[in-house]
Amino acid sequence: MTNSPSKLLDNAVYEFSKLPGIGKRTALRLVLHLLRKTEEDVTIFGQSVIDLRKNIKRCKICNNISDTDICNICSTPSRDPSTVCVVENITEVIAVENTAQFHGLYHVLGGLISPMDGIGPADLDFDGLIRRVAEGEIKEIILALSATPEGDTTNFYIYRKLGNLPVIITTLARGVAIGDELEYADQITLGRSITNRIKFEAT
Amino acid sequence: MTNSPSKLLDNAVYEFSKLPGIGKRTALRLVLHLLRKTEEDVTIFGQSVIDLRKNIKRCKICNNISDTDICNICSTPSRDPSTVCVVENITEVIAVENTAQFHGLYHVLGGLISPMDGIGPADLDFDGLIRRVAEGEIKEIILALSATPEGDTTNFYIYRKLGNLPVIITTLARGVAIGDELEYADQITLGRSITNRIKFEAT
Numbered sequence: 001m002t003n004s005p006s007k008l009l010d011n012a013v014y015e016f017s018k019l020p021g022i023g024k025r026t027a028l029r030l031v032l033h034l035l036r037k038t039e040e041d042v043t044i045f046g047q048s049v050i051d052l053r054k055n056i057k058r059c060k061i062c063n064n065i066s067d068t069d070i071c072n073i074c075s076t077p078s079r080d081p082s083t084v085c086v087v088e089n090i091t092e093v094i095a096v097e098n099t100a101q102f103h104g105l106y107h108v109l110g111g112l113i114s115p116m117d118g119i120g121p122a123d124l125d126f127d128g129l130i131r132r133v134a135e136g137e138i139k140e141i142i143l144a145l146s147a148t149p150e151g152d153t154t155n156f157y158i159y160r161k162l163g164n165l166p167v168i169i170t171t172l173a174r175g176v177a178i179g180d181e182l183e184y185a186d187q188i189t190l191g192r193s194i195t196n197r198i199k200f201e202a203t
Numbered sequence: 204m205t206n207s208p209s210k211l212l213d214n215a216v217y218e219f220s221k222l223p224g225i226g227k228r229t230a231l232r233l234v235l236h237l238l239r240k241t242e243e244d245v246t247i248f249g250q251s252v253i254d255l256r257k258n259i260k261r262c263k264i265c266n267n268i269s270d271t272d273i274c275n276i277c278s279t280p281s282r283d284p285s286t287v288c289v290v291e292n293i294t295e296v297i298a299v300e301n302t303a304q305f306h307g308l309y310h311v312l313g314g315l316i317s318p319m320d321g322i323g324p325a326d327l328d329f330d331g332l333i334r335r336v337a338e339g340e341i342k343e344i345i346l347a348l349s350a351t352p353e354g355d356t357t358n359f360y361i362y363r364k365l366g367n368l369p370v371i372i373t374t375l376a377r378g379v380a381i382g383d384e385l386e387y388a389d390q391i392t393l394g395r396s397i398t399n400r401i402k403f404e405a406t
Binding site for chain 1: 208209210211212214215217218221222223224225229231232233234235236237238240242245246247248249250251252253254255256257258259262267268269270274275276292293294296297
């Protein structure tokens with residue numbers, strides 16, 4: 001016999017323990033927490049992810065996840081369609097949106113080129129980006145990808161693909177983070193922020 | 204407008220962030236992880252907790268959670284019905300079972316008496332325990348509750364309730380944990396392990 005009194009419990013714990021960063025003990029704790037809730041509450045919990053996966057769409061313009069065919073960023077008239085920020089995924093869209101510094105549109109690639117993980121250009125939405133740029137309304141593409149080898153490779157790939165089109169390609173400023181002590185900044189970052197120094201403006 | 208592109212996403216993230224120890228960021232990470240799975244996988248995940256909550260039962264004998272009317276511990280003929288270990292909840296049943304040192308049955312109270320949390324004797328399954336003892340087959344009750352004020356109160360309550368019945372009441376040995384250095388043991392624990400010292404046996 002097993003140490004667990006219930007196959008139903010084992011199932012639920014097993015499902016939770018497949019989530020990233022959730023071990024067997026945490027999974028059991030979470031499931032026991034749900035067991036103490038009402039049947040209605042637990043149904044709402046379970047159904048929320050089922051509904052999400054079943055009904056979520058990809059925005060036909062920017063490839064971001066959306067409840068509708070066109071996402072609420074692409075369909076906001078006040079946003080500037082001439083500037084497009086290229087990001088890896090929805091988490092980066094949320095991060096940039098939270099800065100409240102960007103008022104253009106996005107293009108979500110769905111990942112970065114990473115031969116090690118078997119992700120090639122065909123797996124990501126480059127075609128959609130090129131088509132959007134070819135339509136001619138976009139003036140600037142901001143590459144907002146991670147500062148990793150995969151991000152650099154993807155940046156370079158996009159740069160080559162868009163090379164013939166009349167669009168300005170920019171990338172995020174790299175430098176010492178606000179609040180960081182210079183002493184502890186890594187030398188590559190510090191070097192870049194010296195090379196790309198900007199005019200001091202008293203605020 | 205909100206920073207999130209999807210109400211469905213917000214719903215799922217909100218549901219996850221209600222779980223203990225899961226903040227907004229972790230909830231988003233878990234939900235995005237599920238979004239990358241197939242619709243079938245996500246349905247299995249969501250349904251596992253819904254089914255658990257809907258179909259789980261309480262064992263009619265020991266009050267432990269169970270898929271059937273009588274749990275698989277109470278229904279195992281090789282287990283000794285004359286010794287009953289009283290525990291707070293299913294997690295403690297699993298912990299004791301994992302030691303493989305106990306071959307009797309359990310009684311799950313469903314909590315500890317805790318006036319601070321509004322949990323009184325009426326909220327816990329003492330009646331079931333008293334009824335089981337009154338039936339006369341049980342020779343020993345092992346109180347395996349936490350070494351906290353709530354555990355002590357509950358122990359004392361059970362002791363008073365069972366006082367008239369012909370049953371031996373024992374409790375877990377308290378002492379210096381195996382692997383602990385004496386120097387760092389707290390004085391109450393060390394004091395108890397001196398008072399309750401046992402005969403040394405060379406193994």
